Amino acid sequence: MRVALYQPDIPQNTGTILRLSACLGVPIDLIGPAAFDFSDRSFRRAGLDYLDHAEVCRHESFAAFDAALRVASPQPRLVLLTTHADETHTGFHFHKSDVLLLGRESAGVPDSVHQRADARIRVPMRSGLRSLNIAVAAAMVLGEALRQTDGFPLSA
Numbered sequence: 001m002r003v004a005l006y007q008p009d010i011p012q013n014t015g016t017i018l019r020l021s022a023c024l025g026v027p028i029d030l031i032g033p034a035a036f037d038f039s040d041r042s043f044r045r046a047g048l049d050y051l052d053h054a055e056v057c058r059h060e061s062f063a064a065f066d067a068a069l070r071v072a073s074p075q076p077r078l079v080l081l082t083t084h085a086d087e088t089h090t091g092f093h094f095h096k097s098d099v100l101l102l103g104r105e106s107a108g109v110p111d112s113v114h115q116r117a118d119a120r121i122r123v124p125m126r127s128g129l130r131s132l133n134i135a136v137a138a139a140m141v142l143g144e145a146l147r148q149t150d151g152f153p154l155s156a
Helices: 011-024 041-053 062-071 111-116 134-148
Strands: 002-006 028-031 056-059 078-081 099-102 119-122
Touching (some): 011 041, 011 134
Parallel strands (some): 002 028, 002 099, 028 056, 078 099
16 A cells, blocks of 8 residues: 655645654655655654655656556556545545555646546545545545555554
8 A cells, every 4th residue: 555645735734644654654655746845844844753754755757656656566556536536435445555646735636647547536525515635535545445455554
């Protein structure tokens, strides 16, 4: 299981997701270009000292990220979290090798990335509300994915 962030906009959200990644032992892919410098003070502050414990792989572009996925073994599925999906994260059957992809906070992902995704899922919400914070959505979906795949390698 991995988490991938597509061209993140907000350093605090990225720092929070990196902290989540470090605490749960889940590698993270950062797909550039980001809207901020990774040395940005607010990014470092949001991740605190957890950033040193996160397994991070940076990709210059989505094409570079996709190329790395295509040669990985076992072949991972790209699972896009989006408000435009019909299937919910609780109804989806996760695999241990899945990569959970989150789009930009401001714009999600382009159509080409939507089409590349092997699956699209959403977190169910009350009608009329736009979206959850990306870090909250990441935690909810990652928690369910790890629960389904017995992927919590940590002691209780």
